[in-house]
Structure formats: C-alpha cells, structure tokens
Amino acid sequence: MAFALDKVVPWGRSYEEYVRMFNLTERELEGRILGCGDGPASFNAEATQRGHSVISCDPIYQFTAAEIAQRIDEAYQQVIDQLGKNTEDYVWDLMPTPEAVGQTRMAAMRRFLDDFPRGVKEGRYVDASLPYLPFQDKEFDLALCSHFLFLYTEQLSQEFHLDSIIELCRVATEVRIFPLLNLGVNISAYVAPVTAALEQRGGRVEFRRVPYEFQKGAHTAMYIVS
Ligand SMILES: C[S@@+](CC[C@H](N)C(=O)[O-])C[C@H]1O[C@@H](n2cnc3c(N)ncnc32)[C@H](O)[C@@H]1O
Structure with missing residues (x-):
C-alpha cells in the first residue's frame, strides 16, 4: 500500500x-x-495507561519513532494551512483556531511517539495494511477505523474499501468507521454501494450519530456486525 x-x-x-468519534461506552x-x-x-497509549486492551495496526509502524516524527513535522504546516484556507468546512467550538487544532493534535502525537518504542515491544503497534490483516478470525470485540476509509475516497478504490471492511469484519465482532465523508466534505460515493454489498453478504449495517463533529457534517459513524 x-x-x-x-x-x-x-x-x-x-x-x-x-x-466521542465512536461513542465508546x-x-x-x-x-x-x-x-x-x-x-x-x-x-x-492513553487506553493502555487506563488498563484497556488495544492493538493498533498501520503501515506507518514499519518506521522508527524518529522517522514518524519527521513525517509528522513535514505534514504539520500543510495541515494547518489547509484548515486556515477552508475554515467554513469545520466546527470551531472546542478548538477555536487552526493553531489550537495543531497544538491539540501535536500533544496527542507526542504522546504516541513517547509510547511507540515500548508499544512495539509489547505487540501493541503492528505494521500491517488493509486489506490484509495478520490477526485471527474474531480476535477482537471491536475494530475501529478513524479518518482512513471513506475519507480517502479519491485515492482508494471502492473494491479496496469493500475488501478492507470485509477483512475488518473477519477479525472483529463489530466494526465502526468514522467519518463517512471524503476530504471534500461530501458523503463518500462508496458508502451506499459498500453498504449494499455488506448487507448482501448478511452483514448488519447501521448509521449512528456520534457526539463528535469537527469536519462539518461529519457526525455519523458506520456500525457493522457480521
Ligand atoms: C489521517 S491518519 C488517521 C490516524 C488516526 N486513525 C486518527 O484518526 O487520528 C490515516 C492513517 O491511515 C494509515 N494507512 C494508510 N494506508 C493504510 C492501509 N492500507 N491500512 C491501514 N492503514 C493505512 C496511514 O498510515 C495513517 O496513519
């Protein structure tokens, strides 16, 4: 990938x-x-500190913490500039300016970077890429996918989306995906055909409003049980 x-x-x-994005109880x-x-x-990092059991997978985990930090630094100004140019596309209630978003996100990413070397040793950060995951059938109760599927609709095919969600359903009892919008802040054109294909395979798909909205209109998560 x-x-x-x-x-x-x-x-x-x-x-x-x-x-909030996944309305987790x-x-x-x-x-x-x-x-x-x-x-x-x-x-x-934060869930582990609270005693929860979370495994994260991402192809970016093939890199070292220093290499990931460098990629974050390279992306930072680009993201902040894009937010500044498109302020009308976002809800600014909790984070009032692009700089405030940058500070909040950098704090989260620093927390990740501090935890990463230890998490790799503990098997909590796994280098893996959809649509194939190195996990057993139903190894997880819940699989969460935030700001990847549907968001990158222009870059990734409908087939990739369907194969990826089927794979997530293989490894977890329930799958939640957020948001359902593409980068252009419109609902992804894949949501309807992928939902139909999942239902045809016997999956149950629901759309639930969640208590989170930063990208305007991005307040709904897809819940899949198969
Ligand atoms: C915009 S970031 C979102 C990070 C995090 N989920 C969040 O919401 O804060 C998207 C992530 O998708 C990862 N990614 C790219 N291709 C992937 C693939 N084939 N399978 C799984 N993750 C992938 C990227 O490396 C990146 O870390």
Whole structure:
C-alpha cells in the first residue's frame, strides 16, 4: 500500500476524540479493541495507561519513532494551512483556531511517539495494511477505523474499501468507521454501494450519530456486525 501511505497524512487524534468519534461506552472499552489505521493517534497509549486492551495496526509502524516524527513535522504546516484556507468546512467550538487544532493534535502525537518504542515491544503497534490483516478470525470485540476509509475516497478504490471492511469484519465482532465523508466534505460515493454489498453478504449495517463533529457534517459513524 505504498500508494496509500504516500497520500495519507500522518496525523493523530486523542483517546478522548476516539471515545466521542465512536461513542465508546466503558463496557466497550473493556473489550479487545483493534485500532486500524491508528497512525500517530494517542488512543492506544492513553487506553493502555487506563488498563484497556488495544492493538493498533498501520503501515506507518514499519518506521522508527524518529522517522514518524519527521513525517509528522513535514505534514504539520500543510495541515494547518489547509484548515486556515477552508475554515467554513469545520466546527470551531472546542478548538477555536487552526493553531489550537495543531497544538491539540501535536500533544496527542507526542504522546504516541513517547509510547511507540515500548508499544512495539509489547505487540501493541503492528505494521500491517488493509486489506490484509495478520490477526485471527474474531480476535477482537471491536475494530475501529478513524479518518482512513471513506475519507480517502479519491485515492482508494471502492473494491479496496469493500475488501478492507470485509477483512475488518473477519477479525472483529463489530466494526465502526468514522467519518463517512471524503476530504471534500461530501458523503463518500462508496458508502451506499459498500453498504449494499455488506448487507448482501448478511452483514448488519447501521448509521449512528456520534457526539463528535469537527469536519462539518461529519457526525455519523458506520456500525457493522457480521
Ligand atoms: C489521517 S491518519 C488517521 C490516524 C488516526 N486513525 C486518527 O484518526 O487520528 C490515516 C492513517 O491511515 C494509515 N494507512 C494508510 N494506508 C493504510 C492501509 N492500507 N491500512 C491501514 N492503514 C493505512 C496511514 O498510515 C495513517 O496513519
């Protein structure tokens, strides 16, 4: 997936953001969780510190912490500039300026970078790429995918999306994906055909509003049980 890796920005959110994006309950957080495409998010680091069981997988984990830090630094100004140019596409209630977003995200990513070497040794950060995951059938209660599937609709095919979600369903009892918008802040054209294909295979697909909205209109997660 070198193509996706080049096109996808290494940018990470916090535990608190994951809890809201996926509307995670305390009970759900007690289960075995896979974060797929977690990149430099601090979800794993913070969840582990709270005693939860989280494994993250991402092709970026083939790199060292120093190499990932360099990629983050390279992406930082580009992301902040894009936010500044498209302010009308975002909700600025919790983080009022692009710089405030940058500070919050950098704090999460530093937390990830501090945890990464230890997490690799503990098997919590696994170098793996959709659509193939090195995990057993139903090894996880919940698989979460934040800001990768559907967001990169222009870069990744519909077939890649369907194969990836089928793979996530293989390794987890339930799969949640957020957001359902592409980078152009429109609902991804893949949502309807992928939903139909999953339902045809016997999956149950639901769309639930979650208590998180930064990209305007991105407030709904896809829940899949198969
Ligand atoms: C925009 S970041 C989102 C990071 C994190 N999930 C969050 O929301 O804060 C997208 C992540 O997708 C990862 N990625 C790229 N190709 C992938 C693939 N084939 N399978 C899984 N993850 C992939 C990238 O390395 C990157 O870390």
